[in-house]
Amino acid sequence: MKNIENFNSAKYENDKYTKVEEGIYKLENDGKVIYVTSLSFIQEPELDEGDNASYISQVPLEDILDEFYCYISDFYEELNTKDSEICYQEFASDDLEDVKNLRTIIGKHVYSKEVDGYSELVIEG
Secondary structure, three states: OEEEEEOOOHHHOOOOEEEEEOOEEEEEEOOEEEEEEEEEEEOOHHHOOOOEOOEOOHHHHHHHHHHHOOEEEEOOOOOOOOOOOEEEEEEEEOOHHHHHHHHHHOOOEEEEEEEOOEEEEEEEO
């Protein structure tokens, strides 16, 4: 994944979301609180990632989710099309610090490599 940037979704301009800080929003639903952030990025097929936004590879995405204790809460299907090189995903956690930590990958190069039979997340930059 490269060209990782904050994505300001229009859906956050709604009473359901409360801005916590730049790019991070709180969503309360049925007494449960989660924190969300949206990122855009470009996949790298040469690193076994998808070749368009309609197919977002599980690698390195799963490693990112594991590393930062987050999950995907919106796939932005209307934006992630075969015609688009740029991918969009919303990440969420019930812990604000997890979302803050995830956002440290903005502007960095992130990929997975195999080490001793296991996938290892690499964050450069």
